[in-house]
Amino acid sequence: MAIGVDDPVFIKVRDVLTQALAVDEEAVTPEARLNKDLGAESIDYLDITFQLEKSFGIKIPTGEMIPDSVFSNPEFVNQEGKVTPAGIAELKNRMPFADLTGFEQDPNINNFRDVFTVETICNYVKTKLPGGTPA
Numbered sequence: 569m570a571i572g573v574d575d576p577v578f579i580k581v582r583d584v585l586t587q588a589l590a591v592d593e594e595a596v597t598p599e600a601r602l603n604k605d606l607g608a609e610s611i612d613y614l615d616i617t618f619q620l621e622k623s624f625g626i627k628i629p630t631g632e633m634i635p636d637s638v639f640s641n642p643e644f645v646n647q648e649g650k651v652t653p654a655g656i657a658e659l660k661n662r663m664p665f666a667d668l669t670g671f672e673q674d675p676n677i678n679n680f681r682d683v684f685t686v687e688t689i690c691n692y693v694k695t696k697l698p699g700g701t702p703a
Contacts, residue, residue, distance in 0.1 A: 571598050571690045577697070581690050584619040588612060598687040608684075620689070626696040633692050634684070635662040639677055651675035665691035 571578050582596040589606050602608040608616070617628050631637055635658075638644045644655030651659070656672055666688045671679055 571687050573598065575690065577690045577693055578686070580623050581620070581686060581693060584616060584623050585686065585689075588615045588619050596686055598685065598690070600686050601682050602684045602686070602689070603681040606686075616689075620693060624693055624697065626693065628696070632662075633689075635659065638662070639680070645677055649677045651677060651680075665695050 573579075578598065582593060585591065585596050585602075585606060586593050589602075589608055589612060591606050595606060600606055602612075602616075613634065617633065620626065621628055638655055638658050639651075641655070643652065644658055645651055651671075652675075656668065656675060659666075659668055659671075663683075666683050667685075668683060671683050
C-alpha cells in the first residue's frame with residue numbers, strides 16, 4: 569500500500585496537513601507520523617477530519633478512521649494498558665488501511681498514535697473514494 573509523493577491523494581492530504589498543522593510542505597512525507605513528526609495533537613484530528621471531508625467530498629464517520637472505542641473495551645486492552653491479541657485483531661479488522669506491524673511489537677496504548685502516518689491517512693481516504701482517486 570505504499571503511496572508516492574506524486575499520488576493525487578497524497579498531494580491533497582499533504583495540502584490539508586500543511587494547513588491544519590501549520591507545517592512546511594517538505595515535512596509532510598508518506599512516512600511522517602502525525603503526532604511525533606508533524607506535531608498533531610488530539611484537537612488537530614478533528615480539524616484534519618473536517619478538512620479531509622471538505623477536500624475530498626467524503627464523509628468520515630466518528631470512530632471509523634480512529635477506532636478509539638476499542639481502547640475502552642477491557643477485552644481489547646488489559647489493566648497494564650497493553651492492547652490484547654483480541655484488540656489487535658479488532659484493530660486490524662477496523663483499520664485494514666493501516667500498517668499495525670510496529671504497534672504489534674509494543675502494543676502499549678500510548679504508542680497507538682504512531683500508527684497514524686501520512687500514508688495511513690492517504691490509504692484511509694482511498695477507501696472512501698470510488699476508484700481510489702480524488703474528486
